[in-house]
Amino acid sequence: MAATEIARQAGEGARAVPLSGHVGFDSMPDQLVNKSVNHGFCFNILCVGETGLGKSTLMDTLFNTKFEGDPTQHNQPGVQLKSNTYELQESNVRLKLTIVNSVGFGDQINKEDSYKPIVEFIDTQFEAYLQEELKIKRTLHSYHDTRVHACLYFISPTGHSLKSLDLVTMKKLDSKVNIIPIIAKSDAISKSELAKFKIKITSELVSNGVQIYQFPTDDETVAEINSTMNGHLPFAVVGSTEEVKIGNKMVKARQYPWGTVQVENENHCDFVKLREMLIRVNMEDLREQTHTRHYELYRRCKLEEMGFKDTDPDSKPFSLQETYEAKRNEFMGELQKKEEEMRQMFVQRVKEKEAELKEAEKELHEKFDRLKKLHQDEKKKLEDKKKSLDDELNIFKQKKTAAELLQSQAQQAGGSTTLKRDKERKN
């Protein structure tokens, strides 16, 4: 048998070697990009906020497209999530965009459970990906990734502070998804109030320990712009799909009697900043964070919950399969035990019922006997009475016949007397 030796040079990160000519692997990023372009991209945004804050309008404005959907009513019984997928294309890039809207958030009287459907939805997407990853025959490279990459949290423009519903929801979501808080309908707040509002919001988030998404500052090309933007969070946005003529251009704006709010004017609102950060600079980073941080956390918790542990390097190699087997056997054992128990219980109950029924039967028999006896007694009594009545009747009859006889005798005698008298008269 041939033996093998593996000698690695200088551990990981080996020696740097200079090249004496053009090799050509600088085309690697291009090759990678081409492959991704052929494959297409997908991006999933979750919009959470109270009804009427302009979530759908903002999405329309961001992606410059009229997505379908009518505004929802305020009378939803609970929070629901509606998701729609769209295919957008710009130059040669195809994007599968999924927008998930929270419907009925904040409309109920009791809002304690409002965050639950949202957390459940996010977990469901993670679960689906985990299932695909754990399959034996899997198709990861063609899997349509539905995990939520960014969550836009819409804060209502009260101008004071965050609502407790907002704090609670964001706290529940911050370990599951990248949260980007934005102030909706910010044309309702004046500039000075806005600055105070932003400061209040950020301080409340910090003091409550809510981790919102920070734009990454480790890559020099974008570090500067990202860190500036980090200071402008939360973004105060205005959405509009209507166009108004300003000067000689048509711009997206909202027209009021006292002036026009231009959506893409940086002095008026932070919409351009949001678009820049969300789409043009950090979309890939959002996807990466979702995969490497949030999804890994979910996966770790889920697997630990199911009882898997990491095996140490020198124990048996295949924890997953063996743990599955062990769990399966355990489960079957439990099932069998339960079955036995149920059978026992059933037998017991049957016995009990039988005893009960026997008791009842006995009772019935007794009752029957008693009744019968009673009946017989009654019958006897009646017969006796009948007999005595019969006797009386007989005596009476006898007397009657005797009386009749007497009477008929008396009549005969009377008749002969009459005859005698008649005879005497005649004579």
Add this chain to the structure above:
Amino acid sequence: MADTAKTTHPQPAGRPEKGAEFGYVGIDAILEQMRRKAMKQGFELNIMVVGQSGLGKSTLINTLFKSKVSRRSVMPSDEERIPKTIEIKSVSHDIEEKGVRMKLTVIDTPGFGDQINNENCWQPIMKFINEQYEQYLQEEINISRKKRIPDSRVHCCIYFIPPTGHCLRPIDIEFMRHLSKVVNIVPVIAKADTLTLEERDFFKQKIREDLRVNEIEVYPQKEFDEDSEDRMINDKIREMIPFAVVGSDQEYQVNGKRLLGRKTRWGTVEVENTAHCEFAYLRDLLIRTHMQNLKDITSSIHYEVYRVRRLNENNTHPSDQPNGHSNGVPTHEVLSHEM
């Protein structure tokens, strides 16, 4: 509860115009973002070279990457002896070109085909390749796993065919038959400057015939062509394999230019001249056009095959689930609901 997604195609409001932001969303900026991320992370490539001693393997690798990356150059004291058994030696280098960093690992197999009895010579190599897959799999199924799993899987195996001019030898066929199922094999005719052009063409034809008869699929494999464009490109390559290469790391003056070549008394063989040998095609295939594809096929096909086999190994009874997946998932679902 979320409704099921339906795909619709709304009309985009405008085309991107130069200068005017009107109508331009900026989705295609993601390409730039990806590129940036890739540059920051760097790339990894693991190449294995297999062939008898003296076929010019180390020289070829040095020529491909234009630097001294082969084992010989790194461990000069080690050589001039032919090992008694097959050894597997891998050497890693960090190279950089125009801002793109790459970690190149060259895996050498001295001793292959050098013994008198070469039976099962492919086994140690197969074992090594599977070990790399196993290492990756172990890391992947960890509960807490690294952000980027270090990829030591062999992306490409260059197999050197000695220039006999006749046909493939049994050892070649055996090796390629076993290994083409687990790794991408790129066969090359070594030291091709000993064959004339006609002999070369004849040899190539014979080799292709032998490969076809033995049902050996070398890279680029026909079954992995994604679309007709791919197939066209790959068909052209398939017409040319195996590449007849000549390696050299010495430069000579030819027609006023300094070129890599081999100088003999009857002329100089230019390595990068496509009329002389096919080194340039090999380099283009491996590095400039198909490197990403090599890695993709390794990770999404060869590795997945290994994974399926490994995960099924402990399944003594295949589960008869209605959805046709013979996997542990349905059980796993039941378990998770019951727990």
